[in-house]
Amino acid sequence: MFEHKFLSWAPADDFWLLQIVLAILALIAMVLLALAYFRIVHIVSDVKRKKFESTLYSLLSKILNHPEKKEKYLTRMDKLVRRRWQREILLDQLINICYSFKGVYADRGREVYDHYKLSNRSKRKLKSLRWNKVVEGIIELSIIAEKGGRREIFKLINDPHPEVRIEARIAIVEIDRIQGLINMNGVLGKMSRWTYISIFSVLQRSPFKLSSDEFAILAKSKNLSMRKLVRELEPYAVVD
Amino acid sequence: MDAPSIVLAEPNELLRKVLDDKLSLHGFNVLPVVNGIELEELLEGKTVDLIIAEEFLPYKNGLEIIELANKKNIPIIIISDADLEEKIMEAFELGASDFIDKPFSPNEVLARAKNILKNKGKVNV
Numbered sequence: 001m002f003e004h005k006f007l008s009w010a011p012a013d014d015f016w017l018l019q020i021v022l023a024i025l026a027l028i029a030m031v032l033l034a035l036a037y038f039r040i041v042h043i044v045s046d047v048k049r050k051k052f053e054s055t056l057y058s059l060l061s062k063i064l065n066h067p068e069k070k071e072k073y074l075t076r077m078d079k080l081v082r083r084r085w086q087r088e089i090l091l092d093q094l095i096n097i098c099y100s101f102k103g104v105y106a107d108r109g110r111e112v113y114d115h116y117k118l119s120n121r122s123k124r125k126l127k128s129l130r131w132n133k134v135v136e137g138i139i140e141l142s143i144i145a146e147k148g149g150r151r152e153i154f155k156l157i158n159d160p161h162p163e164v165r166i167e168a169r170i171a172i173v174e175i176d177r178i179q180g181l182i183n184m185n186g187v188l189g190k191m192s193r194w195t196y197i198s199i200f201s202v203l204q205r206s207p208f209k210l211s212s213d214e215f216a217i218l219a220k221s222k223n224l225s226m227r228k229l230v231r232e233l234e235p236y237a238v239v240d
Numbered sequence: 241m242d243a244p245s246i247v248l249a250e251p252n253e254l255l256r257k258v259l260d261d262k263l264s265l266h267g268f269n270v271l272p273v274v275n276g277i278e279l280e281e282l283l284e285g286k287t288v289d290l291i292i293a294e295e296f297l298p299y300k301n302g303l304e305i306i307e308l309a310n311k312k313n314i315p316i317i318i319i320s321d322a323d324l325e326e327k328i329m330e331a332f333e334l335g336a337s338d339f340i341d342k343p344f345s346p347n348e349v350l351a352r353a354k355n356i357l358k359n360k361g362k363v364n365v
Contacts (some may be wrong), residue, residue: 053253060255064346065265093254100255102343 021208276300
């Protein structure tokens with residue numbers, strides 16, 4: 001039946017075996033091709049991303065160092081930042097700016113955040129079903145938007161998800177410092193060790209003033225963790 | 241007088257770019273590096289007037305960088321995220337010329353760099 005030289009060695013009964021071998025070989029070839037394709041796509045997108053980042057850093061640096069030409073550089077940035085992933089990178093870098101810089105440099109970073117109305121994006125993240133997105137939104141709002149995101153974050157201080165709860169409590173202190181602690185005093189449940197340490201380090205990051213009244217309010221808190229925290233904070237605070 | 245040269249050791253690309261542009265704008269010759277090894281290699285081959293370094297550089301921590309700068313007799317400004325009193329005192333005891341806490345202002349870095357270089361007779365401003 002089979003006259004072909006290559007196939008005729010195999011008995012007709014075992015032909016199915018040959019078909020399986022050929023199918024496996026074809027499958028391996030397809031997998032290798034797919035892997036090569038994805039690798040190339042990955043390399044190309046990586047190059048694109050690096051090029052984008054380099055141009056973005058250059059523009060951000062110009063906006064920060066040459067505020068008088070801000071409009072010109074923002075127009076260029078408008079042409080550069082178009083896609084969603086590009087806005088996410090911009091957001092990350094604005095967090096970087098506002099976290100690392102203070103004074104006019106941080107303010108100029110906030111102006112870019114406002115220009116792109118990125119606070120809407122950060123606030124949308126707070127409503128996400130994924131806890132990590134909510135945490136991302138809290139961090140963005142507390143570092144960049146500061147008081148602008150306080151109301152939305154405050155709603156999350158007793159969130160059922162522990163990570164969201166911790167980050168919201170830290171953010172409230174990051175935004176309002178001692179007043180944040182006082183605002184949370186009545187609604188704060190049990191404080192985890194991590195929240196405790198984080199709040200302590202947020203307050204320690206720059207000198208803060210604790211008035212006698214504020215100290216009295218917090219020292220009489222019904223919350224044990226809060227009382228403990230305030231006792232620890234006393235030596236670092238400037239009490240009037 | 242040649243433009244004073246400043247080594248800027250900062251691993252974060254954006255912060256490096258902002259500080260590099262700021263210092264270059266004011267006439268400094270900025271030599272950016274991203275890690276401790278690059279910094280060490282650069283100091284082997286070049287004479288520099290000042291080092292501005294992030295405390296936690298890859299491959300070398302702040303205290304190792306200060307020792308490196310001291311060996312070459314180069315003033316150094318450390319930028320740090322940990323404003324622990326102990327750490328600041330340790331850095332000064334080891335010979336750091338100045339210490340800047342995060343968050344900081346690039347204007348402050350420029351002013352401090354100018355001050356150190358002015359005392360060294362490297363800038364007139």
